[in-house]
Amino acid sequence: MRAIVVGAGIGGLAATLSLRRTGWDVTLVERTPHFTEVGAGIQLAPNATRVLRRLDVLDAVAAHAARPSHVSFRTWSDGAEICRYALGREAEEEFGAPYLLLHRADLHKALTAAVPPEAVHLNTTVVDITQDDDSAYVTTATGERLRADLVVAADGIRSAARQWLFGKDEAVFSGTAAYRALLPAEEVADLVLPPLAAWLGPDRHFVHYWVRRGELLNVVAVFSTEAVAQESWTARAEPGEQLSEFTGWDARVLKVLERAGQVFRYGIFTRPPLPRWNVGRVTLLGDSAHAMVPFQAQGAAQAILDAAVLGDALRNATPAEVPEALDHYACRRVSAATSMQARSAQAGRDFHLPDGPEAEARNTRMAAHAREHRFMPVATAWGTDALDRRTEG
Structure with a gap:
């Protein structure tokens, strides 16, 4: 079982580790030439x-x-x-x-150290994600086409994958x-x-x-x-x-x-809530799915929870079962993450x-x-x- 994770932020790294623990062969692609946070x-x-x-x-x-x-x-x-x-x-x-209270770079470094270097493709910009009944495909800026059973788009608040899946949808100030x-x-x-x-x-x-x-x-x-x-x-x-x-x-x-x-x-x-995060073999994770104001200190936590549930939902899944497994992942996470988005926004109003x-x-x-x-x-x-x-x- 092969997965491609797009984006090496906290959510993407956690998703890579979570999937690898359940036996998946994971390729992590990141557009920057070096790991930075x-x-x-x-x-x-x-x-x-x-x-x-x-x-x-x-x-x-x-x-x-x-x-x-x-x-x-x-x-x-x-x-x-x-x-x-x-x-x-x-x-x-x-x-x-x-x-725990951390510098983001220290968290990022610890997660990065747990991912094998051979699983990482740095300086790789994704320009398209497509799929058919049997596979999902990531196309890079150099024209390379990577195939997998699953694509996880952890590409942040300005997620291009979100627009490819669900249409034009801008981040909201x-x-x-x-x-x-x-x-x-x-x-x-x-x-x-x-x-x-x-x-x-x-x-x-x-x-x-x-x-x-x-x-x-x-x-x-x-x-x-x-x-x-x-x-x-x-x-x-x-x-x-x-x-x-x-x-x-x-x-x-x-x-x-x-x-x-x-x-x-x-x-x-922030990003407006979505009723679903996945289409076929492709799913959103972290800020691409549910970017929120930080007033409950739960933004990164919710991405890490996404990663845990994603790995659990896809444990033992066959290639044909991936779309259904992603339905279960979203079913277990959409409501909780959307609720935390609302709680965070309300906290900001109360604070001010x-x-x-x-x-x-x-x-x-x-x-x-x-x-x-x-x-x-x-x-x-x-x-x-x-x-x-x-x-x-």
């Missing part, structure tokens, strides 16, 4: 790290991670704590896997953009920051957490904007731009933003409520929930085992 921090909740353990990469990932004891939600103007939720050992004991930066720990040691925190304010929120075993502070400062912002991990902000966007915020927030050296600015885009009765009601609601529950509301998704076939829709 830009970006900065990433949060991996127990629903994702549980899968990484099954893929035998959790130890390699955890070796470079930070493990927060808790998450703190705070008000924008004075930093007063609204509520906090347990993470750390309590979450690992409850959900059977750790909550979310109305939010963000500044991001990484600061050495010694630059902010005097601020006594929580290990993971989200500061909530009108039309804005500010998130920070440690990565790379606590050596670096990852900062994401999100703001609402009507102007469509460039979707780029490498576009630099103008000097001091981030400070003007967060005027009047708590002094600790402003000090972090002031001390940030290299600051990047990027627009946050204006000062006054709405924000006060939100804070009261959050505090009341925290008194009754050790873990965040999104933690209801952490305990669900993606490989439990009872989750089939």
